[in-house]
Amino acid sequence: MNRKALLLGIVLGVIFLGSGGVLLWQNLHKPQGAHIEIVQDGKVLYTMAYPTAETRTFRIESENGWNEITIRDGSICISDADCPDQTCVKTGMLRSESLPIVCLPHKLVIRLEEP
Amino acid sequence: MRGTQLGVLLPVMLLLTGCAQSASQPQSWDFFAMDTYMTFKVWPQDPALPERTRTEIERLESLLSVTRDGSDLDRINHARGTPVTVSPETAEIIQMGLSCGAETGGALNIAMYPVSKLWGFTQDTHQVPAPGEIADALEHTDLSRISVNGETITVPDGTELDLGALAKGYAGDRLRSVLQENGVTSGILSLGGNVEVIGTKLDGSPWRVGIADPFAPSEILCSVMTRSGAVVTSGSYQRYFEENGRRYHHILDPETGYPAEQGLVSVTVTGEDGVTCDALSTALFVMGKERAVAEWNRRQDFGMILITDEPALYYTEGLDMQDLPAIPVEVISHEP
Numbered sequence: 001m002n003r004k005a006l007l008l009g010i011v012l013g014v015i016f017l018g019s020g021g022v023l024l025w026q027n028l029h030k031p032q033g034a035h036i037e038i039v040q041d042g043k044v045l046y047t048m049a050y051p052t053a054e055t056r057t058f059r060i061e062s063e064n065g066w067n068e069i070t071i072r073d074g075s076i077c078i079s080d081a082d083c084p085d086q087t088c089v090k091t092g093m094l095r096s097e098s099l100p101i102v103c104l105p106h107k108l109v110i111r112l113e114e115p
Numbered sequence: 116m117r118g119t120q121l122g123v124l125l126p127v128m129l130l131l132t133g134c135a136q137s138a139s140q141p142q143s144w145d146f147f148a149m150d151t152y153m154t155f156k157v158w159p160q161d162p163a164l165p166e167r168t169r170t171e172i173e174r175l176e177s178l179l180s181v182t183r184d185g186s187d188l189d190r191i192n193h194a195r196g197t198p199v200t201v202s203p204e205t206a207e208i209i210q211m212g213l214s215c216g217a218e219t220g221g222a223l224n225i226a227m228y229p230v231s232k233l234w235g236f237t238q239d240t241h242q243v244p245a246p247g248e249i250a251d252a253l254e255h256t257d258l259s260r261i262s263v264n265g266e267t268i269t270v271p272d273g274t275e276l277d278l279g280a281l282a283k284g285y286a287g288d289r290l291r292s293v294l295q296e297n298g299v300t301s302g303i304l305s306l307g308g309n310v311e312v313i314g315t316k317l318d319g320s321p322w323r324v325g326i327a328d329p330f331a332p333s334e335i336l337c338s339v340m341t342r343s344g345a346v347v348t349s350g351s352y353q354r355y356f357e358e359n360g361r362r363y364h365h366i367l368d369p370e371t372g373y374p375a376e377q378g379l380v381s382v383t384v385t386g387e388d389g390v391t392c393d394a395l396s397t398a399l400f401v402m403g404k405e406r407a408v409a410e411w412n413r414r415q416d417f418g419m420i421l422i423t424d425e426p427a428l429y430y431t432e433g434l435d436m437q438d439l440p441a442i443p444v445e446v447i448s449h450e451p
Binding site: 041042077084085086087090091092093094095096098099100101102104105107109 | 145146147150151152154239240241305324325327331332333334335352353354356
């Protein structure tokens with residue numbers, strides 16, 4: 001009986017500590033301040049702090065086409081794309097939570113999340 | 116006994132670890148629909164809301180889309196002059212579009228599809244049409260020849276309707292109703308350039324709605340505070356193309372068939388319902404500042420923020436404007 005109680009205690013303890021660990025891990029890996037999210041068709045592809053210290057250019061491909069992303073001067077923009085309307089390129093650098101950069105034909109969104 | 120305790124404790128603990136959004140926080144989601152990117156932030160949370168809003172928007176899109184086979188609009192546009200029975204919603208929006216068209220002296224025209232197709236704005240195949248083509252297409256845009264009899268719509272052969280100037284506003288109103296019917300008491304919805312709010316923010320303060328800078332569209336030029344209703348912006352910076360060094364935007368003047376050039380680059384309308392704000396923002400853009408001010412004085416049931424190409428900013432008295440820009444700013448007051 002006592003062994004059963006001990007076993008139950010250990011199981012509960014492991015679950016409890018494990019739960020705490022999951023919460024801690026989630027909190028450590030979630031950007032605390034303002035951050036940029038690159039999202040394609042509802043799936044978050046990249047997350048980075050805002051303003052970002054990175055400088056780089058890369059492409060995001062989808063079945064509908066590609067967008068060239070440029071990160072510089074603390075922010076991010078779509079510098080080139082093969083979409084027909086080019087609205088995403090014309091938008092310019094990401095500056096505001098309420099004005100995400102959107103490429104409708106490629107279902108790509110670059111948005112600023114503020115706490 | 117202990118098995119029961121564990122059985123109760125386990126789900127509770129898993130629930131604790133799995134709960135990513137605290138219940139005291141608003142719930143956010145987004146999706147693409149009606150050729151735009153829609154975002155939602157509401158309170159209180161309800162896991163069923165994202166699906167409910169998406170289902171409603173898909174229902175409306177299947178009625179109102181001009182490019183989708185079998186939609187009410189598609190059936191009207193291919194009826195070759197014969198009467199078409201449509202959903203009550205489609206009939207209601209067409210009636211609203213015709214009324215707004217009549218009130219604004221034709222500045223809003225829901226029969227411009229033959230012309231906008233020539234410019235390629237709905238198909239993303241942009242080109243400047245030949246003047247003769249535009250003149251021919253304008254022959255089919257006479258609003259007085261469109262008949263609405265209950266839910267039966269008749270348009271002459273060659274006339275094609277496009278509800279693009281009202282559909283997002285109508286959808287925003289419907290979504291706001293769906294959310295409120297499901298218990299939402301605080302929220303903000305953004306459907307492209309259309310923003311609708313429910314109640315105040317959780318702390319009781321009004322919502323701050325940013326107005327995009329038409330000269331730098333990723334930046335906020337100024338903000339307007341609002342506690343209810345809609346804030347809708349139509350701007351020449353939202354959709355355009357360039358050919359031979361000239362810029363052609365998507366808001367066509369029903370008089371000329373060419374992009375409206377009345378000195379405005381952005382028109383924001385605030386009011387109770389999104390569909391009226393949506394229709395008016397397009398109509399006032401086409402009318403230009405002077406006629407827009409006259410219309411505001413006549414109706415007195417909406418607020419308005421105009422940005423001209425000078426650049427200068429004009430807003431109607433009564434609006435709670437914040438973060439005003441460094442460009443010249445003038446308040447429009449009611450005529451005595």
